[in-house]
Amino acid sequence: MPADHNRNAPMSLIAEIPALGRDTMVVVRQREPRFAVLLYAALSAAFFLYALPTAGLFWTLFAVVLGIATMPVVEFVVHKYVLHILVLAKTPATAQFWDRVHYAHHMEPKDPTVILAHPASTVLLVGVIGTIAWAIGIQPAPMVGIAFALFAFYEVVHFACHMDYDFESHYFRMRRQAHAIHHYVDENRNFGITSSVADRLLGTIVGDKKELKRSPTVRNLGYTGAFADRYPYLKRPDAPTEDSSTTKSPQ
Numbered sequence: 001m002p003a004d005h006n007r008n009a010p011m012s013l014i015a016e017i018p019a020l021g022r023d024t025m026v027v028v029r030q031r032e033p034r035f036a037v038l039l040y041a042a043l044s045a046a047f048f049l050y051a052l053p054t055a056g057l058f059w060t061l062f063a064v065v066l067g068i069a070t071m072p073v074v075e076f077v078v079h080k081y082v083l084h085i086l087v088l089a090k091t092p093a094t095a096q097f098w099d100r101v102h103y104a105h106h107m108e109p110k111d112p113t114v115i116l117a118h119p120a121s122t123v124l125l126v127g128v129i130g131t132i133a134w135a136i137g138i139q140p141a142p143m144v145g146i147a148f149a150l151f152a153f154y155e156v157v158h159f160a161c162h163m164d165y166d167f168e169s170h171y172f173r174m175r176r177q178a179h180a181i182h183h184y185v186d187e188n189r190n191f192g193i194t195s196s197v198a199d200r201l202l203g204t205i206v207g208d209k210k211e212l213k214r215s216p217t218v219r220n221l222g223y224t225g226a227f228a229d230r231y232p233y234l235k236r237p238d239a240p241t242e243d244s245s246t247t248k249s250p251q
């Protein structure tokens with residue numbers, strides 16, 4: 001284990017980079033993320049190896065810069081406007097989808113089997129990104145390469161956020177602290193997983209932590225009370241009942 005020091009103080013870049021590498025290895029050695037992260041890393045490498053001689057250096061660098069620059073907003077938009085949409089609970093099929101992609105994760109944040117996206121859904125989503133790139137005239141192969149690399153990074157950071165482990169790097173510790181607020185205090189704050197850039201830009205960052213009050217729907221995302229009675233597809237026998245008086249309006 002790392003030497004004891006002020007755990008929240010930023011580290012020098014020289015100490016932070018190897019610490020990030022060691023923390024990443026700790027995550028990748030876990031049973032649940034291992035397959036997905038190695039699969040995305042291998043697919044990313046394969047697409048970059050194909051892209052460099054076919055699409056060329058310019059399009060490869062363009063895709064890398066575009067992917068990294070847009071990642072904070074993509075993460076935020078998908079998390080806030082797709083994964084937190086209560087209307088998905090209204091039909092059995094969409095409820096099952098919502099349960100797998102996010103509802104179960106908020107209900108049981110410590111369950112390692114529902115932290116990561118299913119690899120099939122990631123491959124499908126990356127395929128959609130490649131198709132959109134092709135449709136608007138951007139070389140698709142390097143876009144697919146960077147998308148798989150960023151997905152691997154996202155899954156490592158998100159899984160780390162839910163591990164009971166004393167990470168060395170300042171970055172991993174800060175991301176875990178931010179994500180804990182999303183899961184245990186207020187589900188409408190800190191939508192960003194790998195960074196807080198979009199939360200800062202769009203006003204959902206936590207400012208003064210003392211002002212935060214626990215949201216009654218932080219676990220069930222509003223799926224409770226009369227709404228859950230009307231659409232009972234996700235009802236659990238042990239679901240929390242504390243928030244039945246503050247049910248969000250159904251969409």
Ligand SMILES: [Zn+2]
Pocket residue numbers: 105109158161162179183
């Ligand atoms: Zn999470």
Ligand SMILES: [Zn+2]
Pocket residue numbers: 079083084102106182187
């Ligand atoms: Zn969430």
